[in-house]
Amino acid sequence: MPAEDTIVAIATPPGRGGIGVVRLSGSRALEIAAGLLKLPHSRLETQRATVCDFVEPESQRVLDQVVVTCFRAPHSYTAEDVVEISCHGAPVILNYLVELCLERGARAAEPGELTLRAFLNGRIDLTQAEAVRDLIESRTLYQARVAAEQLEGSVSARLKPHKKVLVELIAKLEAGIDFAEDDVSVAGWDEILQSIEKIRADLGIFVQSYTYGRIVREGLSLAIVGRPNVGKSSLFNCLLNEDRAIVTATPGTTRDLVSESASVGGIPLRFVDTAGIRDALDEAEKIGVQKSMQAVTDSDLRLLVIDSSQPWSDEDARLLDKLRPLGALLVALNKSDLPRRIPEGVIESIFSVGKAAVPPSEDRAPSSESPVPSPVWRIPAVPSCALTGAGIHELREAILAVAVPARDLGGESGLITNLRHQQLIQESLGALAKAREAASAHVHHEMLLLDLYDALRPLDQITGATGVEDVLDVIFSTFCVGK
Ligand code: GDP
Numbered sequence: 001m002p003a004e005d006t007i008v009a010i011a012t013p014p015g016r017g018g019i020g021v022v023r024l025s026g027s028r029a030l031e032i033a034a035g036l037l038k039l040p041h042s043r044l045e046t047q048r049a050t051v052c053d054f055v056e057p058e059s060q061r062v063l064d065q066v067v068v069t070c071f072r073a074p075h076s077y078t079a080e081d082v083v084e085i086s087c088h089g090a091p092v093i094l095n096y097l098v099e100l101c102l103e104r105g106a107r108a109a110e111p112g113e114l115t116l117r118a119f120l121n122g123r124i125d126l127t128q129a130e131a132v133r134d135l136i137e138s139r140t141l142y143q144a145r146v147a148a149e150q151l152e153g154s155v156s157a158r159l160k161p162h163k164k165v166l167v168e169l170i171a172k173l174e175a176g177i178d179f180a181e182d183d184v185s186v187a188g189w190d191e192i193l194q195s196i197e198k199i200r201a202d203l204g205i206f207v208q209s210y211t212y213g214r215i216v217r218e219g220l221s222l223a224i225v226g227r228p229n230v231g232k233s234s235l236f237n238c239l240l241n242e243d244r245a246i247v248t249a250t251p252g253t254t255r256d257l258v259s260e261s262a263s264v265g266g267i268p269l270r271f272v273d274t275a276g277i278r279d280a281l282d283e284a285e286k287i288g289v290q291k292s293m294q295a296v297t298d299s300d301l302r303l304l305v306i307d308s309s310q311p312w313s314d315e316d317a318r319l320l321d322k323l324r325p326l327g328a329l330l331v332a333l334n335k336s337d338l339p340r341r342i343p344e345g346v347i348e349s350i351f352s353v354g355k356a357a358v359p360p361s362e363d364r365a366p367s368s369e370s371p372v373p374s375p376v377w378r379i380p381a382v383p384s385c386a387l388t389g390a391g392i393h394e395l396r397e398a399i400l401a402v403a404v405p406a407r408d409l410g411g412e413s414g415l416i417t418n419l420r421h422q423q424l425i426q427e428s429l430g431a432l433a434k435a436r437e438a439a440s441a442h443v444h445h446e447m448l449l450l451d452l453y454d455a456l457r458p459l460d461q462i463t464g465a466t467g468v469e470d471v472l473d474v475i476f477s478t479f480c481v482g483k
Contacts, residue, residue: 004026004027005106006025006027006028006032006105006107007025007114008025008106008108009113010022010094010098012094015091016091020086020093021087022084022087022101023109024084024101025077025078025082025109025117026106028105029081029083029106030070032101032104033068033070033083033085033101036055036097037053037066037068037085038053038060039052045070047072048070049067049069050067050069050070051066052065052068053066054066054085067085068085069086070083070084071083077115077123078114078118079117079118080117115129125153126461126463127153127156127418127462127463128150128152128153130150130418130420134146134147135151139219139261139263139268140268142263143216143268149415150417155416155418156464158206159425159459162203163463165195166195166452166456168195169187169195169452170456173445176445177445193440196435196436196439200429203425203428203429203432206414206416207429209416210416210417210419212404213416215267215403217418218268219267219268219269219270220270220300222270222303223272223274223299224271224305225302225323226304227307227315227316227319230306230334230335231305231335232305234334235303235332235384235386235395236260236273239262239395259273264399265396265400269399269403272295274292293322297326301328301329301399301403302327302329303329303330303399304316304323304332305332306333308341309335309339310341310342311341320350330379330398330399330402331351331379331382332381332383332384333347333382333384334385334386335385336391337385337390347381351380351381380398380401425462427458428457435448435452435454435455438451
């Protein structure tokens with residue numbers, strides 16, 4: 001049902017800028033806007049930009065020269081009448097324009113209300129509304145691309161065929177019960193099981209993409225650890241430098257930790273440069289070391305930096321032992337421009353023996369070494385030079401391989417990035433598992449229907465509801481009932 005009131009908001013970010021846009025949406029949008037503008041043809045023309053003056057109502061004094069664009073329902077963002085007034089980006093002008101709209105009967109829009117209206121008016125579904133927010137919040141181009149695919153409806157497109165099969169199955173079973181006397185062909189158990197299995201398999205693959213999708217959406221943190229002077233800060237800067245344009249600085253959480261974010265393979269990666277984890281000399285240093293250790297533990301993955309121009313030291317070994325149990329780990333053999341003082345055999349034995357962070361199947365470090373026997377996990381060790389940048393590309397690739405082993409799953413358009421979607425699909429899968437059991441046990445159709453409706457409901461919460469009429473439509477279009 002269309003909303004009654006007309007809403008208004010400044011659509012551009014706070015602060016000064018080249019332009020600032022005020023957006024009105026609702027049945028009175030054109031009338032309210034027209035009252036504040038000196039229009040060349042005395043009325044707003046739709047689907048075209050009009051240059052005109054924004055005038056003070058009492059004195060008719062010109063306040064700004066603006067460009068007005070007007071969209072008639074339903075061909076607008078909200079599917080209502082929409083007017084966008086592009087002013088110069090002066091906050092006083094924008095605020096005054098909004099104030100005047102409010103005086104004339106508009107209401108200040110709540111955050112996200114324009115998109116909510118687009119949803120309520122049926123122009124977009126829930127997944128698309130959620131994608132608008134993700135697109136606005138994207139920090140890397142890759143994130144934006146994934147959100148844009150979802151804005152086009154990629155999540156719904158992926159789910160709809162399964163919903164259709166589910167609705168058809170429900171319709172057949174309902175028809176079998178409700179129209180038992182009529183000549184209705186009821187699905188056989190094999191057909192029922194096959195349909196359930198097909199949906200289960202596809203939804204199972206789709207839901208798995210969340211492992212990668214979550215990382216794409218939320219990013220990862222990587223702690224850089226190593227003895228003093230091995231080149232941690234230099235590597236940190238190297239890793240950040242490659243994507244300067246989209247690097248965002250975030251203040252360090254403590255005096256001892258510096259953290260900055262960059263895009264690695266389209267994934268926002270927050271690098272945490274630790275103060276150095278070693279045996280503390282005094283109380284003050286102990287606190288610093290504890291903080292660093294906490295940050296290292298909390299990070300999604302860890303990069304141990306080793307100075308390969310120095311012999312392998314006890315301190316390196318102790319650090320490695322501390323890091324091993326914490327999870328995903330990789331090693332930079334830094335200062336590769338200098339003669340190596342850790343022999344290849346030692347590197348092999350240190351990083352390929354014993355318990356390590358990454359199972360061999362997920363180990364995609366660019367290395368030429370022979371495959372490691374299966375019970376032994378490897379830690380990817382990548383030679384790097386922070387002075388020349390040699391090996392940095394390989395290091396980034398190795399970071400990605402450790403961080404997101406499931407990177408190839410699905411591609412941009414087949415990704416779930418939203419926890420809500422993931423949980424609802426899991427719920428649906430749970431109900432489908434019950435439905436399969438029920439069908440295998442040849443239970444009464446009415447019981448089986450309960451599980452199928454339980455499987456359909458969560459999918460409805462993602463893409464929009466299936467009404468009784470949808471089920472009836474299928475019944476009456478598929479069967480010749482009541483002819
Ligand atoms: P941190 O204490 O581990 O953060 O180490 P820094 O990044 O401050 O580096 C310590 C010293 O090593 C500095 O003089 C760097 O210029 C130098 N350094 C860092 N990386 C390399 C490298 O790959 N090769 C060489 N030759 N020197 C490096």
